[in-house]
Amino acid sequence: MSDKVLEVKNLKTYFYTDKGVVKAVDGVDFSIEYGKTLGIVGESGCGKSITSMSVLRLIPTPPGKIEDGEVLFEGRDLLKVSDKEIRSIRGNDISMIFQEPMTSLNPVFTIGDQIMEALMLHQKLTDEEARKKAIEMIKLVNIPRAEKIVDEYPHQLSGGMRQRVMIAMSLACMPKLLIADEPTTALDVTIQAQVLEIMNDLKEKLNTAIMLITHDLGVIAEMADHVIVMYCGKVVEEAPVQELFDNPKHPYTMGLLNSKPSIIENKERLESIEGSVPNPKFLPKGCYFNPRCKFAIEKCRQEQPTLEEITPGHKVSCFVACKEVE
Amino acid sequence: MLRYIARRLVHMIPVVIIISICIFTIIKITPGSPVGLNLDPNMTAEQKQAEYERLGLHLPLPVQYANWVGRSLRGDFGISTLYNQPVKDIVPSFVWNSFRLNVFVFIFAFLLSIPIGIVCAVKQYSLTDNFWTVFSLFGISMPSFFFGLLLIFFFATKLGWFPISGMETAGSNLTGIASILDQLRHMVLPATVLTIASLASLVRYTRTSMLDVIKQDYVRTARSKGLTEKVVIYRHAFRNALLPIVTLLGFWVPLLFSGAVILETVFRWPGIGQIMLNAINWRDYNLMMATLLFFAVLTLIGNLLADIGYAIVDPRIKVE
Numbered sequence: 001m002s003d004k005v006l007e008v009k010n011l012k013t014y015f016y017t018d019k020g021v022v023k024a025v026d027g028v029d030f031s032i033e034y035g036k037t038l039g040i041v042g043e044s045g046c047g048k049s050i051t052s053m054s055v056l057r058l059i060p061t062p063p064g065k066i067e068d069g070e071v072l073f074e075g076r077d078l079l080k081v082s083d084k085e086i087r088s089i090r091g092n093d094i095s096m097i098f099q100e101p102m103t104s105l106n107p108v109f110t111i112g113d114q115i116m117e118a119l120m121l122h123q124k125l126t127d128e129e130a131r132k133k134a135i136e137m138i139k140l141v142n143i144p145r146a147e148k149i150v151d152e153y154p155h156q157l158s159g160g161m162r163q164r165v166m167i168a169m170s171l172a173c174m175p176k177l178l179i180a181d182e183p184t185t186a187l188d189v190t191i192q193a194q195v196l197e198i199m200n201d202l203k204e205k206l207n208t209a210i211m212l213i214t215h216d217l218g219v220i221a222e223m224a225d226h227v228i229v230m231y232c233g234k235v236v237e238e239a240p241v242q243e244l245f246d247n248p249k250h251p252y253t254m255g256l257l258n259s260k261p262s263i264i265e266n267k268e269r270l271e272s273i274e275g276s277v278p279n280p281k282f283l284p285k286g287c288y289f290n291p292r293c294k295f296a297i298e299k300c301r302q303e304q305p306t307l308e309e310i311t312p313g314h315k316v317s318c319f320v321a322c323k324e325v326e
Numbered sequence: 327m328l329r330y331i332a333r334r335l336v337h338m339i340p341v342v343i344i345i346s347i348c349i350f351t352i353i354k355i356t357p358g359s360p361v362g363l364n365l366d367p368n369m370t371a372e373q374k375q376a377e378y379e380r381l382g383l384h385l386p387l388p389v390q391y392a393n394w395v396g397r398s399l400r401g402d403f404g405i406s407t408l409y410n411q412p413v414k415d416i417v418p419s420f421v422w423n424s425f426r427l428n429v430f431v432f433i434f435a436f437l438l439s440i441p442i443g444i445v446c447a448v449k450q451y452s453l454t455d456n457f458w459t460v461f462s463l464f465g466i467s468m469p470s471f472f473f474g475l476l477l478i479f480f481f482a483t484k485l486g487w488f489p490i491s492g493m494e495t496a497g498s499n500l501t502g503i504a505s506i507l508d509q510l511r512h513m514v515l516p517a518t519v520l521t522i523a524s525l526a527s528l529v530r531y532t533r534t535s536m537l538d539v540i541k542q543d544y545v546r547t548a549r550s551k552g553l554t555e556k557v558v559i560y561r562h563a564f565r566n567a568l569l570p571i572v573t574l575l576g577f578w579v580p581l582l583f584s585g586a587v588i589l590e591t592v593f594r595w596p597g598i599g600q601i602m603l604n605a606i607n608w609r610d611y612n613l614m615m616a617t618l619l620f621f622a623v624l625t626l627i628g629n630l631l632a633d634i635g636y637a638i639v640d641p642r643i644k645v646e
Contacts, residue, residue: 058546058549058550087554088552090551091550091552091553095551096550098546103542103543104547106548106562106566107544107640108565108641109565110641117548117551117553121553122552153642155641169551
């Protein structure tokens with residue numbers, strides 16, 4: 001058996017709207033190894049969340065539709081299995097944490113109820129066992145007074161506590177893969193650090209692979225083993241985390257890294273990437289990034305680059321970067 | 327909870343007093359008086375004056391109000407000038423008639439509209455949803471008196487399946503089950519009109535409320551746990567969609583007892599709606615006061631019930 005827990009090949013998720021087709025995810029490939037963290041970075045609207053939701057087939061259909069590709073989880077194509085099978089995987093083998101802890105928990109059920117639900121469904125635990133396990137999970141994510149919290153409602157907790165409850169909930173069944181979609185975006189910085197620490201901790205304890213979606217490069221540096229950078233529904237660069245930070249190849253990645261504040265270099269103004277993400281319904285011809293790219297050559301305006309491996313483990317989708325290497 | 331209810335009930339007292347003053351004033355400043363409407367048209371001015379004084383209408387308004395309050399507190403709501411009977415004997419039986427009809431409508435409307443509304447929301451823009459949209463449009467825009475007449479025309483006059491009007495067959499001495507069946511037969515047409523009208527808006531209401539909820543993040547969370555669609559929709563989503571519906575239930579409480587004035591007239595259903603209309607037309611002050619105040623109190627109780635219902639279904643709301 002391979003060491004890959006999840007392998008996504010040529011995933012295409014399109015949205016059919018009245019005003020045209022939005023290719024939210026357009027031919028994305030990546031894989032995650034057991035116990036490792038894959039970071040997915042990109043600006044808002046680049047298809048990160050849609051990629052993660054596609055893995056568990058949580059895309060609202062219509063308007064969305066997974067058009068093509070394979071999502072191999074331990075060799076099984078999740079896009080082809082029955083509804084019943086995908087449900088037995090959701091929350092059990094693969095679980096998700098969402099961006100908004102304030103709205104991701106159901107306001108009318110207690111914390112305990114919500115954690116117990118998956119346990120009773122997948123692990124067939126009794127009420128009592130599930131409750132015990134729920135308390136244990138709440139303790140695991142460092143929430144004090146677990147015995148009390150289990151009977152409280154989401155509105156009685158702070159944002160950081162709710163996100164920790166989400167983590168407890170998603171890890172209750174010991175999933176092999178945890179998809180975390182911007183888990184810390186809505187939290188303040190000190191809480192962010194705590195939540196990330198808990199995730200890292202649990203990854204090591206439970207050997208869970210993590211697919212971490214974020215636009216925060218600091219989080220990536222802290223957490224990820226391997227990184228993919230997405231732009232307009234495509235992967236533009238893929239590399240181990242150290243390599244990506246030391247040696248970014250794609251102009252977009254460079255732009256992202258440059259726009260990050262640093263306490264070592266004392267920059268007057270942060271650099272930004274000129275322009276903004278194009279409307280997904282009217283993507284530019286050639287490389288999608290060419291209108292914003294400082295290095296664009298004529299070829300970039302005519303043809304679409306493909307993802308090429310330039311050094312072992314480091315792939316980039318850019319004509320200029322590939323030429324440099326040659 | 328009990329303390330909260332007790333406090334709310336105490337708060338109701340000043341509200342009821344203010345409402346009663348308002349109703350009393352409006353009724354009394356309306357032109358016309360019961361005198362002359364209920365007596366021989368040929369009576370003399372002296373007789374008229376005597377009647378005024380007998381009814382206490384010559385006194386200043388505040389005194390009249392005080393008298394009314396004094397009597398009412400002792401449980402005496404006065405004599406209806408129109409029916410020549412104590413008000414407290416008239417109102418309950420007519421309220422009961424309205425209630426009998428409304429309770430059927432209430433049960434049918436809620437039992438049907440909630441599942442229909444949910445299905446419409448879950449399958450938005452499907453054939454089912456579109457059908458109920460058209461149905462609702464029809465139900466909301468069709469005037470009940472006209473729809474009632476249509477039903478009478480087809481099902482009572484043409485087909486003869488149901489009686490034209492009334493609450494039971496006149497002159498029949500049916501007892502037991504036969505009597506109940508007879509009354510049910512009389513109820514079918516008016517109940518149909520009322521149910522369709524209520525169903526129309528309730529379905530829209532449930533649908534909107536549900537549509538709101540199924541787009542929420544926590545519904546996605548529920549799905550991501552591997553729960554079946556049924557559990558996601560009926561447990562996670564519906565519990566939340568129920569909150570606005572509880573408010574509606576509160577509003578329905580007074581409607582249960584109040585009569586549909588127009589419909590009761592069309593079907594000659596001897597409900598409280600008709601009585602109230604008559605009371606207003608004949609300036610039957612005592613009967614008007616009693617019925618209007620009765621509805622005001624019911625509305626207040628309905629609101630209280632809605633608030634209590636809220637606290638039961640939504641843990642975020644604390645009534646203490």
